[in-house]
Structure formats: structure tokens, C-alpha cells
Amino acid sequence: MKKLIVLLFGILFSSTLFAGEVGSDCTFKGKKLAGKVQFVTSFPDFKVQVVDSFPDLKVQKVSSFPSDCGKWQEVSSFPDLKVQIVTSFPDFKVKYVDSFPGVP
Template identity: 90%
Template sequence: MKKLLSFCLGILFTSTLVAGEVGSDCTFKGKKLSGKVQFVTSFPDFKVQIVDSFPDLKVQKVNSFPSDCGKWQEVTSFPDFKVQIVTSFPDIKVKYVDSFPGVP
């Protein structure tokens, strides 16, 4: 019984500490991870942690044509998705890059 309980608790804590995986089609939770993004403090589509290593997605900030995977154009209205920047318990981890955005 103790082994089963510790196994279940281990799975629970491990799954909450690891960020989600971005699909090879550049989607997460059914949302395409390119396009116009609005940074919010509440009610995001997903939470993002900015990291320097081992990202789930490499993101390039652009001013126009955010159509490729990982290219984000910041907007204040009519976003394709909303993101909240967090320091812990993210849905995905991203690294900002100057070139070659996308799934690592």
C-alpha cells in the first residue's frame, strides 16, 4: 500500500513540475504557436517560462508576418493566443532567439 501511494504521489509531483511538450506540428493545447500574441496577467491560454536552456520552443519576436513556427508578433488586441509569463509551473518553456525559431 505504501509503495502504491508513494508511486502515485511521485507521478503527481513529477507531472506538475515538468513543462508540457510542444507537438511536432508546433501546437500546444490545440493552439498553433505562431502568430499574434498578447501578454496578459490573468486568464492566459497558457503560461510560459523564459529559459536559457532546454526550451520546449524557440521564439523569435517579429514585427510582421508571424506565420512560421515560433514567430511571435506582440499585439494589444485581437491576438491569436494569450500568454502569461511565469517563473514557476509553466505550461511550456521558451527561449528567445534571433534566428531559427521553432521546435528544438
């Protein structure tokens, strides 16, 4: 019985430690991870955790032309993506950078 409990905890924690895979084409679940982003507290397209190391995506905040992978322009209406910032159980992890955004 103890082995089963340890196994279940191992599976649970290993799946939460590793957030989802961002594709080499800069997509996650079929959505491109570039463009106009609205930060929301409910009903997001993705839940994202901001980290300092080992990100799934490097994000550069820009004020215009957010067409390249990892370039996000924050907007309050008509977003391409809705993102919720969380501290646990993210869909994927991001690191904010000043240059060279994209998939590491």
C-alpha cells in the same frame, strides 16, 4: 506510509518538472504557436516559462509577418494567443532566440 508519501511527491514533482509537449506541428492543445501574442496577467491561453536551456519551443520576437512556427509579434489587442509569463508550473517552456525559431 513513508513510501506512499515519497511516491506521491515523485509523481507531483516529475509532472511539474516537465512542461507540456509542444507538437512537431508547432501546436499545443490544438492552437498554433505562431502569430500575434498578447502578454497578460490573467486569463491566458497558455502559461509560459522563459528558460535558457531545454525549451519546448524557441521563440523569435518579430515586428511583422509572424506566420512561421515560433515567430511571435507582440500586440495589445486582437491577439491570436494570450500568454502569461510564469516562473513555475508552466504549460510549456520557451527560449527567446534571434534566429531559427520553432520546435527544437
